[in-house]
Amino acid sequence: MTAMVKAEGVHKSYGAAHILKGIDLEVAEGEVFCLIGPSGSGKSTFLRCINHLEKINAGRLYVDGELVGYRQKGDKLYELKDSEVALKRRDIGMVFQRFNLFPHMTAVENVMEAPVQVKGESRAVARERAKKLLDRVGLGDKAGNYPSQLSGGQQQRVAIARALAMEPKLMLFDEPTSALDPELVGDVLDVMRDLAESGMTMVVVTHEMGFAREVGDSLVFMDGGVVVESGHPREVLTNPQHDRTKAFLSKVL
Amino acid sequence: MSTDIDKKPAEDTPPPPGGPEAIKAIPVRHIGRYITAVVAIALFAAIVYAFSQGKINWDAIPEYFFEDRILEGVGQTLLLTAVSMAIGIVGGILLAVMRLSKNPVTSSIAWFYIWFFRGTPVLVQLIIWFNLGLVFEFINMGPVYKDEWADFMTPFLTALLGLGLNEAAYMAEICRAGLLAVDEGQTEAAHALGMSHSKTLRRIVIPQAMRVIVPPTGNEVINMLKTTSLVSTVQFYELLRNAQDIGQTSGAPVEMLFVAASWYLILTSVLSVGQYYLERYYARGSSRSLPPTVFQKIKANVLSLSNRPAGGAA
Numbered sequence: 001m002t003a004m005v006k007a008e009g010v011h012k013s014y015g016a017a018h019i020l021k022g023i024d025l026e027v028a029e030g031e032v033f034c035l036i037g038p039s040g041s042g043k044s045t046f047l048r049c050i051n052h053l054e055k056i057n058a059g060r061l062y063v064d065g066e067l068v069g070y071r072q073k074g075d076k077l078y079e080l081k082d083s084e085v086a087l088k089r090r091d092i093g094m095v096f097q098r099f100n101l102f103p104h105m106t107a108v109e110n111v112m113e114a115p116v117q118v119k120g121e122s123r124a125v126a127r128e129r130a131k132k133l134l135d136r137v138g139l140g141d142k143a144g145n146y147p148s149q150l151s152g153g154q155q156q157r158v159a160i161a162r163a164l165a166m167e168p169k170l171m172l173f174d175e176p177t178s179a180l181d182p183e184l185v186g187d188v189l190d191v192m193r194d195l196a197e198s199g200m201t202m203v204v205v206t207h208e209m210g211f212a213r214e215v216g217d218s219l220v221f222m223d224g225g226v227v228v229e230s231g232h233p234r235e236v237l238t239n240p241q242h243d244r245t246k247a248f249l250s251k252v253l
Numbered sequence: 254m255s256t257d258i259d260k261k262p263a264e265d266t267p268p269p270p271g272g273p274e275a276i277k278a279i280p281v282r283h284i285g286r287y288i289t290a291v292v293a294i295a296l297f298a299a300i301v302y303a304f305s306q307g308k309i310n311w312d313a314i315p316e317y318f319f320e321d322r323i324l325e326g327v328g329q330t331l332l333l334t335a336v337s338m339a340i341g342i343v344g345g346i347l348l349a350v351m352r353l354s355k356n357p358v359t360s361s362i363a364w365f366y367i368w369f370f371r372g373t374p375v376l377v378q379l380i381i382w383f384n385l386g387l388v389f390e391f392i393n394m395g396p397v398y399k400d401e402w403a404d405f406m407t408p409f410l411t412a413l414l415g416l417g418l419n420e421a422a423y424m425a426e427i428c429r430a431g432l433l434a435v436d437e438g439q440t441e442a443a444h445a446l447g448m449s450h451s452k453t454l455r456r457i458v459i460p461q462a463m464r465v466i467v468p469p470t471g472n473e474v475i476n477m478l479k480t481t482s483l484v485s486t487v488q489f490y491e492l493l494r495n496a497q498d499i500g501q502t503s504g505a506p507v508e509m510l511f512v513a514a515s516w517y518l519i520l521t522s523v524l525s526v527g528q529y530y531l532e533r534y535y536a537r538g539s540s541r542s543l544p545p546t547v548f549q550k551i552k553a554n555v556l557s558l559s560n561r562p563a564g565g566a567a
Binding site: 051053082083086087089092093094096098100101102103104113117118156159162163166171 | 318436438439442443445446447448449450452457460461494533
């Protein structure tokens, strides 16, 4: 079985700032893969590299066996055209820390937008599917609401439905609960738990250690742009081997 | 006993049953307000009095208000405003996209255009367009078009180019500000869904930018309407020019200026109302409830005056 995501020595820098310093990891199909670490450790940057929102500077990054952002012919790399990158992004759903719902569209229009505009689905079909997806995240009755009329937790669940509407084979979560009131975190995590049970491959950058322990299949602790420790979440979280991991966990747990 | 809630605190509002007793205090007297009000009224009355003493033939104003040439002038002014604004908006969007493009050549050209057209007075630009015939004898666009310059550059085209190209420079800055005001996360979210650059711009960024672009554009339209009066200097017959002509022949020049001013006021007022509704349209989704329309406001005010007896029904 090929890995859904495979990173080989991935480096990323913004000018002089060296953010990722050689990341190697593999995410198996159907796996819930959690990335934890202090802010500035590069975990969000790595996530954004997976769907090519950021270009990597060195190394190789594969999604479902295909190189991200480039085409290899012989020993030469060719940059992909914008349209080719867009085509690959269809299969990768992404959920942002700050939701990024389209504020000028209702919840159901947010979910319909990509199937209609990108896949050319008819509006009627897309609307039906969007309503089912909103039902699935528990917001069937909020279809006609604009994002500004929804709570943060509701907005994030609409954002998850919006990503699912493209029927992705991989979902990326960038600190999906960090901008939420503590009370609302549970609803979003419940939706993510259901999604994990349905067999979706998920890469989750999170500070929710409870979620990582309960739902995660693998966990990686990153710091300073490198993978410090990895393994099964329960083992890493209860019995960290590395001093840096111990120090971090003692503060967040 | 009705206990309807009024916007203004009424002195005799009884405390809600079981609630705390309402404060009863003697309000502060704002003597300064009375004094400034009296001074302002006196000054206003003095101005009105001064005008009543001038030798103004007030009867000429209604007499000429709907005169054919005045109405034609209004029509020309509106036509010029509309077409110049259309040129300005299309050109502005183009220049804004050019300025934001990653191509250094197009962005420099757009920068230069904006620098030139914003840096020179529009009256000077109009006069330059008007006098270009002194340096060009013919216009020759190969097989497409060929004519003598004087026949090609009519007063209308002069006015249009002068106002439209100038406006494009201002609209470019407004559009650029609007595009930059849209959160980058919106573009990222659209890209992450697999949307192309142009779809992202059209479906996601521009509709949101409109909320920032529409209010200043409304101001630009109103400004443009007034600026069209400048083109009377390049032989284009619009409202001001026609009013002045009538004034000279009828012997009531100041009265005719009043007629023109009144028409400008009417037109700008109508445009302001239109702008309000346009802003309301683009505000959807950005606030929890839309601002009321003018009619809703009037209705609400009327109701609040008359709802004392009907308060219990609500």
